[in-house]
Amino acid sequence: MNLNFWENKKIVITGTSSGIGEAILTALKDIPCTIFALDRNPKNLESIHKAEIIPLKCDISLDSDIIEVQKHILAKTDKVDVLFNNAGITTHGRFDETDISVFRKTFDINFFGTVNLTSKLIEPIKRAKGVMIVTSTVSGLYGVPARAAYSSSKSALHAVFESIRIELSEIGVRSIIFCPPYTKTNLRTSGLTGSGEKLNDKQHDGKLLTPDQVAKAMLAAVENKNSRLVTMDSSGFFVKVLRLFAPALLERKMFKKLYNDFH
Numbered sequence: 001m002n003l004n005f006w007e008n009k010k011i012v013i014t015g016t017s018s019g020i021g022e023a024i025l026t027a028l029k030d031i032p033c034t035i036f037a038l039d040r041n042p043k044n045l046e047s048i049h050k051a052e053i054i055p056l057k058c059d060i061s062l063d064s065d066i067i068e069v070q071k072h073i074l075a076k077t078d079k080v081d082v083l084f085n086n087a088g089i090t091t092h093g094r095f096d097e098t099d100i101s102v103f104r105k106t107f108d109i110n111f112f113g114t115v116n117l118t119s120k121l122i123e124p125i126k127r128a129k130g131v132m133i134v135t136s137t138v139s140g141l142y143g144v145p146a147r148a149a150y151s152s153s154k155s156a157l158h159a160v161f162e163s164i165r166i167e168l169s170e171i172g173v174r175s176i177i178f179c180p181p182y183t184k185t186n187l188r189t190s191g192l193t194g195s196g197e198k199l200n201d202k203q204h205d206g207k208l209l210t211p212d213q214v215a216k217a218m219l220a221a222v223e224n225k226n227s228r229l230v231t232m233d234s235s236g237f238f239v240k241v242l243r244l245f246a247p248a249l250l251e252r253k254m255f256k257k258l259y260n261d262f263h
Contacts, residue, residue, distance in 0.1 A: 010033070
């Protein structure tokens, strides 16, 4: 981690009360910078840190919350150097058993909320020649069985942030799509089932990364001027490659690996 890169930066992070967002905040809190920590239930950080941490209440699916957050941030600074679009929700369920309201709620948080916040902060990001990074998923690289709502909400984000990257590249603004593998967070116990009930799924039983490991890799991605679509392990690499050169093989592997998820 290049400490000099982060000094005196103005940083916005969504979803900071737990998981990857909290880990990003923890990694940056002892660097002299300003952090706007957004969450539906923001934590009051009473300890003395080198960073100025400003907790802001924000449900990114609510336009009113995002407008208020925009006002608070612009009252404090006219530049945003780094925007971590981290807040999100997961949804598990077969397409033929998923209510359209669940698609809408998933998109309200994962897609429209993220796009809305980015839009509200795009002028201070442009002034800073800043960086936007979105926490996506390997499931956003290809439609995953039993994850139609989740996968589509994330893959739609990819198109937006790729468009932004091209449009704003000439003024020095960067856009990064970050796709971590399975990570030990509470995402699977705070998401939705296909019927809209609270998901209470067990953690993936394979190898899990910690939020700290993912946060460290995300910070490195921001520091790297060549970062675009970033994955962390072989699963992400093979999905990126197979979707282009052997989609039938990729679908067979997904069918076998996730069969129990959609039966």
